[in-house]
Amino acid sequence: MNQRLLHTPQGVRDIYGSECQKKNVLKDRLHQVLKHYGYHDIETPTFEFFDIFNHEKGTVSDTEMYKFFDRNNNTLVLRPDMTPSIARSVAKYYEDETLPLRLSYLGNTYLNKTNYQGKLTEFTQIGAELVNDNSSSADAEIIAMIADSFLAAGLKEFRIDIGQVEFYKGLVEEAGLDQEDEEKLRDLIENKNSFGLEKFLESLSLPDSVNAVFLSFTDLYGGREILDKVRKMTDNVRSLKAIERLEKVFEILSAYGYDKYISIDLGMLTQYNYYTGVIFKGYTYGTGDAIAKGGRYDSLLSQFGKESPSVGFVITIDELLLALERQQIGIPTEEGMLFLFDRDQERKAIKEASILRKEGKNLTLMKKYEERQLSEYHSYCKAYGISEILYLKSDGTTDTWKAE
Numbered sequence: 001m002n003q004r005l006l007h008t009p010q011g012v013r014d015i016y017g018s019e020c021q022k023k024n025v026l027k028d029r030l031h032q033v034l035k036h037y038g039y040h041d042i043e044t045p046t047f048e049f050f051d052i053f054n055h056e057k058g059t060v061s062d063t064e065m066y067k068f069f070d071r072n073n074n075t076l077v078l079r080p081d082m083t084p085s086i087a088r089s090v091a092k093y094y095e096d097e098t099l100p101l102r103l104s105y106l107g108n109t110y111l112n113k114t115n116y117q118g119k120l121t122e123f124t125q126i127g128a129e130l131v132n133d134n135s136s137s138a139d140a141e142i143i144a145m146i147a148d149s150f151l152a153a154g155l156k157e158f159r160i161d162i163g164q165v166e167f168y169k170g171l172v173e174e175a176g177l178d179q180e181d182e183e184k185l186r187d188l189i190e191n192k193n194s195f196g197l198e199k200f201l202e203s204l205s206l207p208d209s210v211n212a213v214f215l216s217f218t219d220l221y222g223g224r225e226i227l228d229k230v231r232k233m234t235d236n237v238r239s240l241k242a243i244e245r246l247e248k249v250f251e252i253l254s255a256y257g258y259d260k261y262i263s264i265d266l267g268m269l270t271q272y273n274y275y276t277g278v279i280f281k282g283y284t285y286g287t288g289d290a291i292a293k294g295g296r297y298d299s300l301l302s303q304f305g306k307e308s309p310s311v312g313f314v315i316t317i318d319e320l321l322l323a324l325e326r327q328q329i330g331i332p333t334e335e336g337m338l339f340l341f342d343r344d345q346e347r348k349a350i351k352e353a354s355i356l357r358k359e360g361k362n363l364t365l366m367k368k369y370e371e372r373q374l375s376e377y378h379s380y381c382k383a384y385g386i387s388e389i390l391y392l393k394s395d396g397t398t399d400t401w402k403a404e
Contacts, residue, residue: 011121018385022331023124023321027106029152030126030315037145039104039128044085046108050075052084059084059272066112078110081272082314083297086129091304094131100138101131120318127294127314131301134309136245139278139296140252142311146282146292147258153320154329158284160261161221163268164246165275165295167230168217170238175210189217190269209234220266224250227264242277249278274300280313286326291319335387336362338403340377342394343367349392378403 008014015023050067053059059081066078079085082105094101106126113121128145130138143160150158168189172182181204188197197218201211213233220226227247231240246264253259270279275295282292294313301308324331337356341349346367353365364386368377381389381403391399 011119013120017383018333019321021333021385023317025331025333026153026317026321026324027124027126030149030317031104031106033145033149033152034104034126034128037102037128037141037148039102042086042089042103042105043107044079044082044089044105047076047078048085048088050077052088053077053080059274060111064112066110079107080109080111082107082109082125082127083129083272083274083312084300086312087297087301087310088304090129090131090308090310091301091306095306098132100133102128103131104128123319124317125314126317127312129310129312131308131310133311134298136248137252138311139245139249140256142294142313143249143253143262143280144256144258146280146294146313146315147256147261149292149315150282150284150320154324154331155284155327156329157327158261158282159263160258160280160282160292161263161265161268162246162249162278162280163265164242164277165269165279166242166245166277167239167266168269170236170240170242171210171213171234173238174236175204175206175214177204185214186269189214189267192218192267194218217267220264222264224259224264226266230266246278270295278311282315284323284327286323287319289319291316291323333385334362336364336385337388337390338377338381338386339363339365339390339392340368341365341392343369344394345392345396348396352392 047068050062050065053065054062065080068076070076086103086105090101090103104127107124109123109125111121111123113119128142130142143162146160147158168186172185177185184200185197188200198215201214204211206214213230216233220230224247227243227250230243234240250259250262250264253262268279268281270293272295274297276298277296279295280293281290283290292313292315294311296309296311298309301310321331339349339353339356349365353363356363364384366377368391377389381387386403389401389403391401393399
């Protein structure tokens with residue numbers, strides 16, 4: 001057989017055995033959190049028309065999408081981002097709904113990034129979107145759900161950084177930057193490149209008041225005191241309103257009891273241009289990137305024909321699973337039983353196995369061959385997470401012991 005056929009393409013991999021079991025348990029835990037907050041599941045296609053995700057919608061660059069064609073020569077893409085798909089669905093199926101709409105999802109997304117050295121390009125994500133609610137309470141609810149999801153996963157140490165893109169946009173507007181300069185500035189701030197930022201700002205000759213705030217962007221990180229500090233740095237109305245909104249969100253999160261997990265990061269920006277207000281990222285030890293991301297996107301649904309303020313988040317389950325492993329936080333999986341039987345006891349074994357399964361046991365029924373040692377079955381149990389062996393012998397008696 002051609003050995004190449006046994007391998008997966010770069011950026012994707014098989015998940016099997018105990019890792020697959022743990023991933024499924026983790027998905028269930030996170031899904032329960034969303035259900036407890038009253039969110040209802042929605043499924044969207046794995047691939048859609050290219051225009052759902054094009055650059056004008058504010059999503060990723062088209063060079064980072066997996067594109068292909070259907071028989072009518074329409075350009076299709078594997079979804080790189082869940083939010084535009086949800087926005088399209090809401091505009092189609094909930095056009096007349098004006099009360100808050102809570103939706104949750106679970107599925108895979110795909111990013112065609114050639115610079116992902118050894119990293120995945122297929123991700124399993126779970127998330128939630130709160131539509132038709134433009135309040136700071138909605139922002140806080142979404143962030144509180146991230147905290148609850150992390151706690152449900154078993155994390156003990158994590159933080160959620162909160163930013164505000166309107167603070168940045170207000171200053172860009174005041175500075176009168178064109179698109180090219182704004183994108184360069186955004187990149188420098190997002191990458192915390194203080195030296196490059198200083199050199200770039202020198203080339204722009206901006207007013208001292210605006211220049212000083214931009215120079216401080218990489219340092220605007222910390223607790224609630226950052227908000228008081230920033231108020232003294234600018235009189236830009238749009239930026240100050242953003243700070244006021246952020247303060248309200250922080251106060252509501254305090255009511256949840258989650259302010260201890262929150263940090264303010266006004267230097268946080270994002271490649272997704274559809275965000276219009278509060279944005280956030282969740283971090284923990286053992287992974288190099290944020291495992292949760294999200295924000296407010298009040299204008300995205302209007303591009304599909306429905307005016308609806310919205311806010312949402314997504315958790316990358318693969319990154320969360322990796323973090324739990326590196327922090328040595330176990331994910332208990334359901335224990336199973338191996339029901340062995342000698343060849344002349346098959347009918348009796350099937351009947352007894354059926355009874356045990358109806359009682360809720362996870363049971364593997366297996367004929368014991370004379371040429372195989374019991375130690376081989378113990379090894380099998382260890383490999384597949386089976387904790388107990390039930391052995392029905394030829395004389396009709398049964399032995400039970402723990403798998404070792």
